[in-house]
Structure formats: C-alpha cells, structure tokens
Amino acid sequence: MAGILDSVNQRTQLVGQNRLELLLFKLGGRQRYGINVFKVKEVLQCPNLTSMPKRHPFICGVAHIRGQTISVIDMSLATGGRRIQDVENCFIVITEYNRSTQGFLVSSVERIVNVNWESIQPPPVGSGKASYLTAVTEIEKELVEILDVEKILHEIAPISADVSEKIIDQKAAVANEGRAIMIADDSSVARNQIKRALTPLNMEIHLARDGKEALETLRNLAETHDPIHDWMPVIISDIEMPEMDGYTLCAELRNDPKLNKLHVILHTSLSGVFNQAMVSKVGADNFIPKFNPDELAEAVQTAVEQALSATK
Structure with missing residues (x-):
C-alpha cells in the first residue's frame, strides 16, 4: 500500500482530457467508494491515534504524521454508517481539501482506476439533500459511490461564507x-x-x-x-x-x-x-x-x- 500513490505526479496528463483516477476503498461493508487521486496525499496503515477532549463525534482522534498533527475522521460514521471497528487494521487516506489537510479512516483500500468523466453520473434522483453522494459510476458492473467530502467537512467544521464589509463596494x-x-x-x-x-x-x-x-x-x-x-x-x-x-x-x-x-x-x-x-x-x-x-x-x-x- 505504501507505493500506491508513488506516481501521482505523473498522472497530470489526465487533466484536460475529461478523465480522472479514483482511489477505491470500503467502509466495512461490500459497497465501494471512490475519491479523486488528485486530492490524496498519502495512504497508510492507521497509526496510533491520540484522543482529543470535546472532539467532534466523527473525529476518532489525531495522528502525528511526518511532523504534522492531522485530525482523523471516521468516514463511515460521518456519512451515516456505523463506527469503523478494528481500527489498527484499517487505513488512513490523507487528503487536502479547501487549503487544509485531513485524514479519513477507511476499512480497506483497493486500487486506483482510470475513468472518463462522462461515465461519472450525478446522484440518483430521489437521493435527497441528506445524501452524501456527489456522483456515482459503474466499475466492473458494480456501483461506486463518490462522496461529497466538502459536505462532510462542512458539517464538522463549517466555513463562513460571509464576505467582509471592506470587500463590498x-x-x-x-x-x-x-x-x-x-x-x-x-x-x-x-x-x-x-x-x-x-x-x-x-x-x-x-x-x-x-x-x-x-x-x-x-x-x-x-x-x-x-x-x-x-x-x-x-x-x-x-x-x-x-x-x-x-x-x-x-x-x-x-x-x-x-x-x-x-x-x-x-x-x-x-x-x-x-x-x-x-x-x-x-x-x-x-x-x-x-x-x-x-x-x-x-x-x-x-x-x-x-x-x-x-x-x-
């Protein structure tokens, strides 16, 4: 698993060709999920996590990785599922979203797949506003759900969208x-x-x-x-x-x-x-x-x- 993202910088040739690469993972069940490789910095076996007082329920602790303290979010719990068990045998997907670095605890990480954006479809009609899906696709005749990570992060630490008065002319x-x-x-x-x-x-x-x-x-x-x-x-x-x-x-x-x-x-x-x-x-x-x-x-x-x- 250590080398799964070694060639991420070589993947930029996909940009502009309406293609992307997804890192596939699971959250304890059979369902596969995907995240864009370009947002992933590293995948590693879950290290020892340090508990935080008064932490958000979705955050299972913090990890000290390469001199940086990173909050680790239970991806299953954050999307309405059960808390991930057997943490020491799970993985952390280190990502960068919205100018910050965070880790997502997942049960298993499978592989990287190359897909065309045209095969990525909006969430099914009826999924509702409470859904954490931003898109879906089919890989090997199985549905892969692409999660709205920005929604997850917003629920944990909301970002203000208000503009300063000095900006408004x-x-x-x-x-x-x-x-x-x-x-x-x-x-x-x-x-x-x-x-x-x-x-x-x-x-x-x-x-x-x-x-x-x-x-x-x-x-x-x-x-x-x-x-x-x-x-x-x-x-x-x-x-x-x-x-x-x-x-x-x-x-x-x-x-x-x-x-x-x-x-x-x-x-x-x-x-x-x-x-x-x-x-x-x-x-x-x-x-x-x-x-x-x-x-x-x-x-x-x-x-x-x-x-x-x-x-x-």
Missing part, C-alpha cells in the same frame, strides 16, 4: 445590477457557499450542477443575450464535476464564438496538486483554491470591472 454593487454570473459545482454545499459569498455583489446568480449543464445553459442564454459576456461577464467553475469537468468546460467555452469572451475562474479544492500549466492550456483566466469568500468576491468584482471597461 456599494458603488460597484449598483453598477452590477442587471448583470449575471454562473456558478458550476457538483457539491450542493459548495454552490451554496459561493452563492452566499457573491450575493452582496448584486448580480443575478445562475447555478449548474456540472460542466455539461453549465455549457448547455450558457449556450441557451447566449441565444437571448447577445453578446452574453456583456450581461454575464464571469463564470465560476469547479474542476471535478460529473459528465464534464471544469477543464473540458473551459476548453469548450474557448472554442465557442459566442462564449469565448467569458471570464472563467476555476474554483476548486484541488489546491495541493494543482497543475498551473493546465489553466493556461485550457484558457482559464484565474484559479482560486476553495474557500476564501473575500478572495473569491474580490476576484469576481475585479473581473466584472475589467469586462465592463472593455465594453466602453
């Missing part, structure tokens, strides 16, 4: 009236966080659950708003999304004469292993790691002002 908010912005993200938690952060900018906010839905919506809007970039100057897109990832969405926008002037901000939790060269390759304008509401709101307002200046 009332004159700019007045100037923004009548304009719109698109947010594309497969996590309902992330969409709501971004929406709350940008609401003070006084723009009409359109939401999409993945890149494909965003692209179809933008193409439809472009038929009634010409040129669309005057009305909707900015789009914020996650990178990891079912059916069409953010890189592919950006490339599609740049190849569409009606959409190629949209200012694209890639906003993702893939901060630890992000390939900056790919941003330029697909034609994105900016990259912001999740989640700092001030930084995001300021970047959006700057992009809007630049777009408005260009049209004068």
Whole structure:
C-alpha cells in the first residue's frame, strides 16, 4: 500500500482530457467508494491515534504524521454508517481539501482506476439533500459511490461564507445590477457557499450542477443575450464535476464564438496538486483554491470591472 500513490505526479496528463483516477476503498461493508487521486496525499496503515477532549463525534482522534498533527475522521460514521471497528487494521487516506489537510479512516483500500468523466453520473434522483453522494459510476458492473467530502467537512467544521464589509463596494454593487454570473459545482454545499459569498455583489446568480449543464445553459442564454459576456461577464467553475469537468468546460467555452469572451475562474479544492500549466492550456483566466469568500468576491468584482471597461 505504501507505493500506491508513488506516481501521482505523473498522472497530470489526465487533466484536460475529461478523465480522472479514483482511489477505491470500503467502509466495512461490500459497497465501494471512490475519491479523486488528485486530492490524496498519502495512504497508510492507521497509526496510533491520540484522543482529543470535546472532539467532534466523527473525529476518532489525531495522528502525528511526518511532523504534522492531522485530525482523523471516521468516514463511515460521518456519512451515516456505523463506527469503523478494528481500527489498527484499517487505513488512513490523507487528503487536502479547501487549503487544509485531513485524514479519513477507511476499512480497506483497493486500487486506483482510470475513468472518463462522462461515465461519472450525478446522484440518483430521489437521493435527497441528506445524501452524501456527489456522483456515482459503474466499475466492473458494480456501483461506486463518490462522496461529497466538502459536505462532510462542512458539517464538522463549517466555513463562513460571509464576505467582509471592506470587500463590498456599494458603488460597484449598483453598477452590477442587471448583470449575471454562473456558478458550476457538483457539491450542493459548495454552490451554496459561493452563492452566499457573491450575493452582496448584486448580480443575478445562475447555478449548474456540472460542466455539461453549465455549457448547455450558457449556450441557451447566449441565444437571448447577445453578446452574453456583456450581461454575464464571469463564470465560476469547479474542476471535478460529473459528465464534464471544469477543464473540458473551459476548453469548450474557448472554442465557442459566442462564449469565448467569458471570464472563467476555476474554483476548486484541488489546491495541493494543482497543475498551473493546465489553466493556461485550457484558457482559464484565474484559479482560486476553495474557500476564501473575500478572495473569491474580490476576484469576481475585479473581473466584472475589467469586462465592463472593455465594453466602453
């Protein structure tokens, strides 16, 4: 298991090809789960865990790994299942989400599989808001569930989505009236966080659950708003999304004469292993790691002002 991620830095060639690699794991039962390899820093046998006073019920302790103290979250318990037993024979998946490092306790880790984003589908209809699924796919005729890790982390340590008063420019908010912005993200938690952060900018906010839905919506809007970039100057897109990832969405926008002037901000939790060269390759304008509401709101307002200046 120690070498399962040794070649992670060589996997960046998948980026921009609408492909990803999933690390498959189990939580005590037969069900398989997946997590994007790009968010995984390390997989290791569970070390001795130190108990924490007044810790969140989902946190089973802290681990001291390579000079760093990391909170370890029981992935099964955090998603509504039973507490994982026989911890000493389990594994910790060390990840980096939203500018922080955390560990997830899982029962077993299987292997890494290469899949196409087109085969990653949104959660089944009826899964409900309480579901921890962000997507599903089929591997070897078995359903693999991809968990909404951002939702898990938000429930343990909520992130404020409020923007500082110093960031809000009332004159700019007045100037923004009548304009719109698109947010594309497969996590309902992330969409709501971004929406709350940008609401003070006084723009009409359109939401999409993945890149494909965003692209179809933008193409439809472009038929009634010409040129669309005057009305909707900015789009914020996650990178990891079912059916069409953010890189592919950006490339599609740049190849569409009606959409190629949209200012694209890639906003993702893939901060630890992000390939900056790919941003330029697909034609994105900016990259912001999740989640700092001030930084995001300021970047959006700057992009809007630049777009408005260009049209004068």
